[in-house]
Amino acid sequence: MEKFFHPFHMVNMSPWPLMSGFGAFALVTGLIKLFVFMESDLFFMSFYLLIFIALLWWRDVIRESTFQGFHSSVVLKGLMLGMILFIVSEVFFFFSFFWAFFHSSLSPTVELGSEWPPLGVFPFNPFQVPLLNTVILLGSGVSVTWAHQMILKENWKGAKISLMITWMLGIYFLMFQGFEYYMSSFGISDSVFGSTFFMATGFHGFHVMIGSLFLFIIWYRFLKYHFSKSHHFGFEAAAWYWHFVDVVWLFLFSVVYWWGT
Numbered sequence: 638m639e640k641f642f643h644p645f646h647m648v649n650m651s652p653w654p655l656m657s658g659f660g661a662f663a664l665v666t667g668l669i670k671l672f673v674f675m676e677s678d679l680f681f682m683s684f685y686l687l688i689f690i691a692l693l694w695w696r697d698v699i700r701e702s703t704f705q706g707f708h709s710s711v712v713l714k715g716l717m718l719g720m721i722l723f724i725v726s727e728v729f730f731f732f733s734f735f736w737a738f739f740h741s742s743l744s745p746t747v748e749l750g751s752e753w754p755p756l757g758v759f760p761f762n763p764f765q766v767p768l769l770n771t772v773i774l775l776g777s778g779v780s781v782t783w784a785h786q787m788i789l790k791e792n793w794k795g796a797k798i799s800l801m802i803t804w805m806l807g808i809y810f811l812m813f814q815g816f817e818y819y820m821s822s823f824g825i826s827d828s829v830f831g832s833t834f835f836m837a838t839g840f841h842g843f844h845v846m847i848g849s850l851f852l853f854i855i856w857y858r859f860l861k862y863h864f865s866k867s868h869h870f871g872f873e874a875a876a877w878y879w880h881f882v883d884v885v886w887l888f889l890f891s892v893v894y895w896w897g898t
Contacts, residue, residue, distance in 0.1 A: 642881050644711040646701065653694035675711060701861045702871070713870050720874045724881050725732035727844070731881035731885050734837040735892060741829045742897055748828075754898060755828040766817045770810050771890050774845075777806035778883040781852070782875050791866050793859065800856045802871075803879065807849030814842050830897075843884055851875045 644807065660683055660874040667680030708716070742753045750756030760768060784799035818835075825835040855875045864872060 640897070643842065644709050646707040646709065646712045648701075651694070651697065653690055653697070657687065657694065660690055673896045699858070699863070699871075708868075708870070716870060716874070720877060724877060727881060731837070731840070731888075733841070734833060735888065736891060737829070738833045738897065741833065749830075754830050758827055758830050759822050760834075760898040761817065761821070761894060763890065763898060766813055767890055767894040770813050771886065773806050773813070773884050774886050777803045777810075778880060780806065781879050785872070785876055788864065788869055788872065789866060793862075797856065797859050800852060800859060804849045804852040804856060807845050807852065807879075810841060810845055811849070814838070814845075817825050834893060837889060841882070841889055844882050844885070848875070848879050851878060
């Protein structure tokens with residue numbers, strides 16, 4: 638058989654894309670079943686199945702990169718472009734929440750009491766838990782940047798410590814946000830303020846959860862010596878995602894917590 642040598646990595650036949658597609662379809666179907674019939678069996682079964690498929694798929698990607706050497710410089714350029722486009726799509730995702738918030742707050746309707754926050758809604762003091770969470774996330778942004786510098790200097794011990802501090806700060810942030818939700822005097826059904834507040838901050842919290850898991854896996858790969866000074870895009874992708882999470886929180890704190898109250 639004639640072989641064509643090229644810089645691109647042609648992925649072997651894999652069942653994971655097709656299975657993840659079926660899993661996502663089952664997940665959405667289970668979500669509809671949950672909303673309409675209040676039955677959660679299909680939703681949770683497809684959710685756990687999708688996580689299992691994702692883990693197997695990511696395992697294969699790690700093998701291709703670390704042990705088989707398929708991720709050449711050309712392949713890395715494609716991965717970088719894909720990560721950038723993914724983050725851009727996430728930017729527009731959060732842009733929709735900010736649009737809804739500004740649309741409702743700049744001209745509050747009569748139903749809201751013609752004022753913002755709406756009549757009867759008592760928002761959080763932005764200079765208590767929200768300010769503390771801001772300091773925590775900014776600190777995590779510093780530590781993940783420091784970890785990158787340690788990688789470039791091949792100081793692997795410093796990189797492991799800095800990265801561990803980063804994902805631990807992410808968990809710390811989530812604990813405070815959970816406490817904030819528990820102490821909230823309003824809910825997601827309390828006017829458009831509650832809806833936009835919990836949708837925006839809740840999805841950001843979900844992104845912090847995903848980002849912390851992402852960083853934890855990268856930290857575990859550090860312990861297994863999967864990276865080098867010149868080959869550590871997995872870490873860079875996690876760092877880009879984490880900086881995006883930081884920036885979104887700065888907008889949330891400035892607009893939703895501070896200006897919006």
